[in-house]
Ligand code: FPP
């Protein structure tokens with residue numbers, strides 16, 4: 490903020506008044522919540538004892554070393570992610586781009602070759618070589634290839650087969666299954682819409698009835714659930730809202746109910762976000778929840794909601810940055826869900842993505858960044874729809890828009906010509 494040190498909440502109002510009061514009725518939930526609040530209080534008090542000048546620092550070098558190593562070597566702990574290997578590529582590459590660390594050419598090329606081995610002969614990408622195509626690793630692989638952003642990386646994607654794969658998982662009611670024979674939920678609509686736009690294979694037929702299906706996931710709470718009728722959750726709410734933004738139908742949501750739901754998920758004491766009502770804070774929701782706010786801000790502006798959209802401030806950007814910088818950094822590099830948890834690449838990616846959102850929110854309209862701490866804490870901005878850097882989105886769109894839409898099988902004409 491123009492070089493003026495920002496006073497930290499922990500030095501003034503980071504106080505017990507914000508902590509949970511259970512009125513003497515203890516439940517499993519209230520006990521867990523109080524435990525987390527106590528652990529955060531402890532972190533803040535240790536921090537106060539150690540630092541006379543309250544400027545939390547992003548441990549850039551430590552995060553960089555942790556990420557660089559992860560691109561070449563993973564510990565046994567990652568065995569359980571054997572069906573999510575393109576995700577590891579995306580989480581690490583995106584974290585590096587947020588830190589503005591270049592990816593060495595040889596590493597980028599090795600990642601491309603690895604991802605090409607994950608591409609299924611029938612289209613889309615799988616969690617690892619020889620596995621079946623699935624929408625989640627397809628999204629991760631396309632994002633990773635767009636972050637690399639070279640001819641080599643773009644040319645790996647077989648767009649014709651990717652479209653065949655997307656059509657094979659499309660359901661008659663507009664939803665998508667995650668893989669052939671798999672489950673339906675709103676993640677799949679987002680993964681499909683994201684890869685289809687980035688690679689320029691989006692046809693109206695592919696997303697026929699999808700917006701209506703996603704809209705039916707918004708419930709009385711204001712957020713969206715994975716499938717109609719369940720509990721609203723930040724992960725699904727982000728996916729549904731971002732997919733609707735891609736499809737140009739976000740105005741059909743109850744935007745004010747959604748806004749109220751998401752801002753209520755920011756924890757009054759912790760400063761970070763919870764995923765759903767009455768659950769615990771978690772660093773990864775710094776992106777899934779706070780990432781909704783730029784999407785909502787733009788949607789409200791388009792709807793002419795002048796009061797809300799002129800508002801630069803929509804959530805406690807500073808409190809979120811404090812939570813991430815004070816409570817989610819592992820001193821040896823990597824970020825975590827909450828104090829006491831182990832680091833991993835998923836939380837590293839989404840804590841950093843959320844930190845970027847909190848630093849740059851409102852920047853587009855007001856040329857105003859809110860960087861807590863030194864300028865060195867500044868991350869690159871992220872695109873709130875795709876969660877890769879905006880230049881990489883533009884570059885991919887530019888590249889793939891020079892290519893024609895793949896032809897679809899049909900008696901008369903490609904389906905995109907029919908509508
Ligand atoms: C609850 O876990 C988590 C979910 C029900 C799913 C979350 C979905 C995402 C994070 C979105 C994924 C996005 C893509 C693009 C695939 P939990 O019960 O362990 O956590 P909680 O207590 O915080 O709710």
Ligand code: ZN
Nearest residue numbers: 771772773826
């Ligand atoms: Zn998490």
